[in-house]
Amino acid sequence: MKDSAPRIWRMRNNLYRIRYSKCKACGASFYPARASCIRCSSRDVEVRVSLGLGTLVEYTVLYQVPARMQDNAPMVIGVVRLDEGFELYGVIVDADIKDLRKGMRVEAVLRRLRVDGSSGLITYGIKFRPVIGAAHGEGSGRG
Amino acid sequence: MSAKPQAGIMGWGAYIPLYRLRASEIARIWGYDDSVVKSLWIEEKAVGGVDEDTITIGWEASRYALMRAKIDPGEVGAVFVGTESKPYAVKPSATIIAEALGIPPQKLASDLEFACRAASEAMRISVGLIASGMIKASLVIGADTAQASPGDVLEFTASSGGAAFVIGDPSNSVAIIEDSYSYITDTPDFWRREGFPYPEHGEAFTGEPAYFSHIMNAVKGLLDKSGLRISDFDYVIFHQPNGKFPLQVGSKLGVPREKILPGIVTPYVGNTYNGSALLGLARVLDMAKPGSRILLAPFGSGAGSDAFSILVLDRIEERRALAPTVDEMIKRKSYIPYGEYVKVRRKIVKA
Numbered sequence: 377m378k379d380s381a382p383r384i385w386r387m388r389n390n391l392y393r394i395r396y397s398k399c400k401a402c403g404a405s406f407y408p409a410r411a412s413c414i415r416c417s418s419r420d421v422e423v424r425v426s427l428g429l430g431t432l433v434e435y436t437v438l439y440q441v442p443a444r445m446q447d448n449a450p451m452v453i454g455v456v457r458l459d460e461g462f463e464l465y466g467v468i469v470d471a472d473i474k475d476l477r478k479g480m481r482v483e484a485v486l487r488r489l490r491v492d493g494s495s496g497l498i499t500y501g502i503k504f505r506p507v508i509g510a511a512h513g514e515g516s517g518r519g
Numbered sequence: 520m521s522a523k524p525q526a527g528i529m530g531w532g533a534y535i536p537l538y539r540l541r542a543s544e545i546a547r548i549w550g551y552d553d554s555v556v557k558s559l560w561i562e563e564k565a566v567g568g569v570d571e572d573t574i575t576i577g578w579e580a581s582r583y584a585l586m587r588a589k590i591d592p593g594e595v596g597a598v599f600v601g602t603e604s605k606p607y608a609v610k611p612s613a614t615i616i617a618e619a620l621g622i623p624p625q626k627l628a629s630d631l632e633f634a635c636r637a638a639s640e641a642m643r644i645s646v647g648l649i650a651s652g653m654i655k656a657s658l659v660i661g662a663d664t665a666q667a668s669p670g671d672v673l674e675f676t677a678s679s680g681g682a683a684f685v686i687g688d689p690s691n692s693v694a695i696i697e698d699s700y701s702y703i704t705d706t707p708d709f710w711r712r713e714g715f716p717y718p719e720h721g722e723a724f725t726g727e728p729a730y731f732s733h734i735m736n737a738v739k740g741l742l743d744k745s746g747l748r749i750s751d752f753d754y755v756i757f758h759q760p761n762g763k764f765p766l767q768v769g770s771k772l773g774v775p776r777e778k779i780l781p782g783i784v785t786p787y788v789g790n791t792y793n794g795s796a797l798l799g800l801a802r803v804l805d806m807a808k809p810g811s812r813i814l815l816a817p818f819g820s821g822a823g824s825d826a827f828s829i830l831v832l833d834r835i836e837e838r839r840a841l842a843p844t845v846d847e848m849i850k851r852k853s854y855i856p857y858g859e860y861v862k863v864r865r866k867i868v869k870a
């Protein structure tokens with residue numbers, strides 16, 4: 377199956393960055409970005425890019441994955457709560473399954489999402505990994 | 520000083536993948552004697568994960584460099600990726616990294632190839648672009664997932680990692696690039712032909728006429744041009760294909776070991792090629808006091824070397840904690856066996 381170049385190109389803004397909406401009327405943050413607030417319906421919302429720091433809320437480990445993702449098995453899928461105040465699903469990488477725990481600090485990183493054979497396109501996008509270093513990633517407005 | 524400060528390092532960032540392969544594991548698989556490992560001074564090497572490549576490594580290092588530079592991505596007028604392990608033979612890595620970092624279209628962007636010194640040349644190009652007023656800031660990335668034929672002695676050291684630097688306005692920099700000098704010849708010490716996955720090297724030829732001659736000529740050229748002496752430098756960082764070569768070239772140039780050791784990372788993470796000397800620079804910037812002077816001399820096969828004189832400024836103290844340090848990344852590690860290494864580095868050919 378060929379990955380479509382136009383499709384990847386159209387999606388790149390949403391693949392490469394976590395774009396969310398912030399409501400200026402009630403302060404709610406929500407993902408994915410949309411034109412009206414999911415809480416108060418105000419249309420006074422702006423699209424922002426997350427700094428990518430957050431906390432692992434829940435996770436599950438997938439041992440059976442699609443054939444084309446076999447190299448990535450087992451895959452960890454988690455719910456991450458970003459510091460900006462919204463949640464999303466994501467792939468968790470660079471964590472030993474036995475070290476995973478709810479509440480661990482994670483950050484969004486660019487990784488290969490899909491590779492189309494040996495001659496097709498490589499699709500890059502956001503995954504999450506545990507933060508590096510003691511001081512980094514405390515949610516103190518770094519970045 | 521022969522040259523006025525024209526550009527500086529505004530921010531620096533490093534990235535070393537989580538996984539490590541021990542040199543002793545490679546020796547065990549291929550039947551090498553332990554003395555080979557000792558002669559190279561290599562303990563273990565970093566291995567990129569299955570979903571990592573030069574683009575993802577470059578992106579990680581760049582993100583940390585931009586955090587420390589404290590500039591808006593919109594101010595970056597050039598993105599250069601020095602690498603010899605481009606994910607695409609044709610299609611720039613620089614455009615993907617730039618787009619993912621939110622750097623707008625009004626920019627220069629390209630991948631440069633000169634074995635391990637392409638990113639070093641990108642630093643000199645950036646100084647020129649900034650000094651001429653063409654751009655305000657440049658993002659220079661040195662990143663590789665270095666290839667080595669299984670069982671080749673190169674496999675002990677060829678590793679994955681990278682470093683990135685925002686070069687720009689000296690008045691908003693953590694260090695000034697005071698002067699630089701390049702020395703380049705046609706020397707066939709190491710090469711990889713188009714379409715072939717692994718490089719070839721001229722065995723003993725890689726030492727004297729290549730690594731040692733070019734670095735020594737570049738350093739001597741810089742000293743002559745600038746009027747500086749080795750004793751004016753607090754830290755000296757050389758390209759480090761293994762742990763031993765930088766100490767040997769240092770001894771030929773009369774550099775005390777204690778000025779070289781802080782910039783040595785290869786024994787712990789392997790040779791990250793374009794990231795090699797630049798990870799050493801990142802580690803030194805993690806610790807250097809304001810007023811320190813750094814001599815940086817990367818080397819690339821083919822062959823060439825650049826020497827830079829870099830003066831650390833007061834501002835460095837406030838930028839350091841804005842991103843993880845090289846040592847934090849060296850300490851973050853997970854050992855894998857040889858079998859997992861050949862899988863994640865895509866050395867298994869599937870039907």
Ligand SMILES: [Zn+2]
Pocket residue numbers: 399400401402403404413414415416417418
């Ligand atoms: Zn609202």
